[in-house]
Amino acid sequence: MIGAFELGMLYAVMALGVYLTFRVLNFPDLTVDGSFTTGGAVAASLIAMDTPPVLATLAGVGAGAVAGFVTGLLYTKGRIDGLLAGILTMIALWSINLRIMGVPNKPVAKADGLFGPLVDLGMGKGPWIILIFFVGVLILKAAIDWFLSTDLGLAIQATGNNEQMIRSFGVNTHNTTILTLMISNGLVAGAGALVAQYQGYADISMGVGLILIGLASVIIGQAIFGNRTVLLATFGVIVGAVLYRLVIFAALSVGLNPNDMRLLSAIMVVIALLLPRLGVFSKRLPKGRLTKPPIPSPEGEARATTAAAK
Amino acid sequence: MRKHTILGALGIVAASALALTGCSGGGDTTDGAGGEGSYSIGISQLVQHPALDAAAAGFQRAFTEAGIDATFDVQNANGEQATATTIAQKFASDGTDLVLAIATPAAQAAQAAITDKPVLFTAVTDPVEAGLVASSDAPGGNVTGTTDMNPVGDQIDLLKEIVPNAKTIGIVYASGEVNSQVQVALAKEKASELGIEVREASVATGADLQTALDSLTGVDAIYLPTDNLVTAGMGSVVDFANSNKVPLIGGEVNQVENGAIATLGLDYEALGYQTGQMAIKILTEGADPATMPVEAQTEFPLTVNPGAAEKQGVTIPEAVLSRAETTIE
Numbered sequence: 319m320i321g322a323f324e325l326g327m328l329y330a331v332m333a334l335g336v337y338l339t340f341r342v343l344n345f346p347d348l349t350v351d352g353s354f355t356t357g358g359a360v361a362a363s364l365i366a367m368d369t370p371p372v373l374a375t376l377a378g379v380g381a382g383a384v385a386g387f388v389t390g391l392l393y394t395k396g397r398i399d400g401l402l403a404g405i406l407t408m409i410a411l412w413s414i415n416l417r418i419m420g421v422p423n424k425p426v427a428k429a430d431g432l433f434g435p436l437v438d439l440g441m442g443k444g445p446w447i448i449l450i451f452f453v454g455v456l457i458l459k460a461a462i463d464w465f466l467s468t469d470l471g472l473a474i475q476a477t478g479n480n481e482q483m484i485r486s487f488g489v490n491t492h493n494t495t496i497l498t499l500m501i502s503n504g505l506v507a508g509a510g511a512l513v514a515q516y517q518g519y520a521d522i523s524m525g526v527g528l529i530l531i532g533l534a535s536v537i538i539g540q541a542i543f544g545n546r547t548v549l550l551a552t553f554g555v556i557v558g559a560v561l562y563r564l565v566i567f568a569a570l571s572v573g574l575n576p577n578d579m580r581l582l583s584a585i586m587v588v589i590a591l592l593l594p595r596l597g598v599f600s601k602r603l604p605k606g607r608l609t610k611p612p613i614p615s616p617e618g619e620a621r622a623t624t625a626a627a628k
Numbered sequence: 629m630r631k632h633t634i635l636g637a638l639g640i641v642a643a644s645a646l647a648l649t650g651c652s653g654g655g656d657t658t659d660g661a662g663g664e665g666s667y668s669i670g671i672s673q674l675v676q677h678p679a680l681d682a683a684a685a686g687f688q689r690a691f692t693e694a695g696i697d698a699t700f701d702v703q704n705a706n707g708e709q710a711t712a713t714t715i716a717q718k719f720a721s722d723g724t725d726l727v728l729a730i731a732t733p734a735a736q737a738a739q740a741a742i743t744d745k746p747v748l749f750t751a752v753t754d755p756v757e758a759g760l761v762a763s764s765d766a767p768g769g770n771v772t773g774t775t776d777m778n779p780v781g782d783q784i785d786l787l788k789e790i791v792p793n794a795k796t797i798g799i800v801y802a803s804g805e806v807n808s809q810v811q812v813a814l815a816k817e818k819a820s821e822l823g824i825e826v827r828e829a830s831v832a833t834g835a836d837l838q839t840a841l842d843s844l845t846g847v848d849a850i851y852l853p854t855d856n857l858v859t860a861g862m863g864s865v866v867d868f869a870n871s872n873k874v875p876l877i878g879g880e881v882n883q884v885e886n887g888a889i890a891t892l893g894l895d896y897e898a899l900g901y902q903t904g905q906m907a908i909k910i911l912t913e914g915a916d917p918a919t920m921p922v923e924a925q926t927e928f929p930l931t932v933n934p935g936a937a938e939k940q941g942v943t944i945p946e947a948v949l950s951r952a953e954t955t956i957e
Contacts, residue, residue: 320717320721321713321714321716321717321718321720321721321741322714322717324717325710325713325714325717329710409832412803412804412832413803413832416803416804421757421806421809422803422804422805422806422809423732423733423736423758423806425736425757425758425759425760426759427759428740513710516713516740517709517710517712517713517736517737517740518736518737518739518740518759519733519736519737519740519758519759521709521733522803522804523707523709523804524709526707527708531710563710563714566710566711566714567714567718570703570711570714570715570718571718579706579708579711580706
């Protein structure tokens with residue numbers, strides 16, 4: 319149970335990256351399946367060469383940013399469709415990740431990694447590490463919130479909302495897109511580096527299916543906290559990532575057939591997508607402050623009826 | 629859940645058998661729900677796969693046959709490594725007496741999460757390279773187990789015996805599987821001793837398999853490592869071999885049953901059983917995993933498939949046929 323919190327917090331770092339592309343930039347970036355592994359591969363390989371874990375983790379972040387840069391270039395300068403650009407980078411990363419590690423599976427002894435000192439202090443388990451992870455993730459969240467409120471951050475948000483409009487204001491949307499993809503994949507790779515050090519190994523297939531977990535976290539968080547302000551949305555992403563792991567843990571605990579796990583994940587995401595539409599949480603939303611109103615009329619009606627029922 | 633009931637039933641059968649024969653030791657609680665003298669054991673399996681399932685079954689059979697009362701919490705990560713970590717953490721917090729981890733990433737996850745209880749692994753090809761043990765003779769920590777290293781060198785010898793004039797052999801394997809890489813390295817070493825050239829074709833996904841096979845056109849024989857992806861795509865491998873008359877030598881019995889000519893086979897059920905005996909030693913005799921050497925299967929029975937040989941244009945020599953323990957019709 320406690321482990322689900324720990325792992326959920328680490329995956330929240332990845333989910334925050336997915337949030338930046340998927341929600342802020344409106345770009346479904348499949349690069350993450352590869353860049354998550356890249357982060358783990360770089361960190362594990364460097365740690366094996368006695369690099370200090372902090373440096374190794376940062377190098378992982380950097381490698382992820384490079385992957386994001388490539389996807390960004392393909393999409394903006396190469397005019398390749400966004401989904402395809404992500405897939406291409408992801409596929410290329412498979413070979414690159416193998417090159418980085420030299421083998422498909424690279425162990426990292428916990429004592430050699432970032433969490434080694436915590437283990438030595440007896441804080442490698444339980445409430446302490448959760449507190450440390452939580453504070454770390456909140457600091458990261460605050461940094462993202464702050465960044466999105468700067469001029470550059472606002473330009474990125476506007477790129478996602480209405481690219482043509484913001485371009486008419488003189489913003490180079492190619493640059494904002496590339497930058498967001500770099501930050502996003504940097505975060506995802508950073509999460510990969512942390513997970514590798516936490517679970518004790520980097521493996522070539524550790525990122526397979528990751529995009530589903532990322533999207534699930536973002537969507538679950540959004541179903542609960544909405545997408546009205548960046549502050550709430552990023553918090554929702556963190557909660558979503560932890561909830562996702564808790565549900566997996568609960569499913570394992572009740573002895574659910576493992577073959578049904580993917581189905582469960584999909585059902586979870588569908589429910590999270592439907593909840594706001596059915597107006598379950600919307601009664602808490604004040605009227606007239608929605609940033610994304612235009613979609614369907616049934617939603618508006620559902621919201622109106624719940625408001626009336628209130 | 630069904631597994632639990634079956635095991636429960638097996639437990640009852642074993643316990644009553646013991647009572648009848650008047651054996652002493654173990655099995656005084658029949659339902660095994662954490663009674664005195666009963667052990668709770670967690671099994672963390674990476675993915676559902678016939679070989680790995682057999683290893684888990686063999687492990688549990690060791691307990692049933694020894695008449696030891698144990699409840700097994702069998703968990704499967706369905707191939708997702710984060711889930712393997714969650715499973716290991718669940719076992720750590722449940723206060724499980726011993727954990728069996730099947731396949732390398734599951735073992736690594738268990739090792740990271742569980743430090744104060746014995747962890748046994750099986751179906752790990754190279755536990756030293758995987759960082760699970762300090763050395764095979766003296767693991768040094770709470771982790772030990774069995775390796776599924778197959779006798780690659782002997783299998784290449786077998787290939788040479790069946791296809792004596794082989795000059796080049798092809799190996800097809802998944803680039804993402806650490807076990808295959810280890811075997812390919814061994815195969816190349818052995819082949820160069822015999823003066824045989826090796827052509828590698830690695831695949832990232834099952835979809836690449838056909839292309840990889842096509843790139844091997846012209847080789848005198850193909851050696852298949854115990855690779856999950858290739859084994860899953862045996863159908864296309866056998867098609868290629870039959871239509872191009874390229875003899876296939878397998879790395880495990882399942883491949884021979886599905887159309888390869890022969891192998892000196894690894895038996896995952898027996899390997900799991902061997903791991904179970906190690907676990908029993910730890911639980912009942914207080915053996916220390918740190919000083920228990922990593923074990924491997926010692927005898928590899930020869931399995932042959934004459935029908936497959938015919939389709940692939942070779943005849944299995946009489947010397948090989950007479951040695952075979954299993955002949956597939």
